[in-house]
Amino acid sequence: MNDTDKIRQDFPILQKVIYGKYPLVYLDNAATTQKPRQVVEAMTEEYYNVNANVHRGVHFLSQKATELHEASRETVRRFLNARSTSEIVFTRGTTESINLVASCFGQAFMKEGDEVILSEMEHHSNIVSWQLLQARQGIRLRIVPITDDGRLRMDEYEKLFNERTRIVSITHISNVLGTVNPIEDIIRIAHEHGVPVLIDGAQSTPHTHIDVQKLDCDFFAFSGHKIYGPTGIGVLYGKEQWLDRIPPYMGGGEMIKTVSFERTTFNELPYKFEAGTPDYVASTGLARALDYVSSVGFDCIEAHERDLTAYALQRMSEIEGMNIFGPKDIKEHAAVISFLVSLPLREGRGGSIHHLDMGTLLDRLGIAIRTGHHCAEPLMRRLGIEGTCRASFALYNTHQDIDALVAGIKRVSQMF
């Protein structure tokens, strides 16, 4: 049994028979990953044997649950190589992490006419959160354009800085194109202008090692469910110097030191940003997921996924009418492939097989991919399309999965 076969045994859902097809070919990992039994079991164990509300209890179970929750925070700190657990804020996911920064950093440091730099390939969560701030405070959105093959125009990026630039907020890896952005350069250039950077790590944390100190990013956001962890939990890393200086996001229990009707004082970091009962069972699940990924090791994950992506790009490009979006160079292309297949030019038809048709028909063959705009409508507009089919890979995917995808696409294409 090879390593991938062993890994697959940890993911019971991969054994599922769907529409009589076996095994399930799950290629929708950029939307959410499957969960290994280690994650599910740790959470079940906590609900059965440890469950109690954290932080406020003097009793045994509350203290145990608190210990587990804080140990999970330490696991996240280690995973990102943050300096301190004060810099690790638990949120509900990348979306909430970005909204927190847009809202609180915006409130503290941005006024009418100040600018945030985003890119043309951002997920809606990294666009709309800033538009909400725009509506409240009149800030401006400046957008880094992309090349036709989906790479950031770094020459244009540099030109966007001026005395009103307050923050840069850019994705590490595109959830549509798989583009791996040069975030080291993005951060360095921003810092040369004295501007902090938020990195959207939703699509990078599952695939590559992150060291926030080495990157020197000011904020970093990711979601548990995209890295083999549970839904409903995510992380905002923030440098202490920033988190200290921005106001709380939500008000409630946990985030306060003292409350009176006249004046409330706030808790220390990171609790200042964690109003209400946290999802302490999900934090355990997230920590087990990060342990799981670390035990496989990013060297192995990267090598495996690079091999899968290269194999998929090569096999898919052999399909007649195949149009793959994103960078051609495998070094710049993570394990996410967006594509459309041209309709044969007969009976005056042109265009592409609709992504929804492709996705629906592949599903009937037991192949799960994602279709649509992938929460990136401005990017779709830039590419001049309405949507794509997207296959995305994880550590449990195999060459057989890709062979099945290729055979499936060919079969669907023949129906048109």
Ligand SMILES: Cc1ncc(COP(=O)(O)O)c(C=O)c1O
């Ligand atoms: C690049 C990127 N950013 C942000 C998000 C939002 O993540 P979540 O829905 O987990 O908050 C996603 C999810 O697809 C994403 O791919």
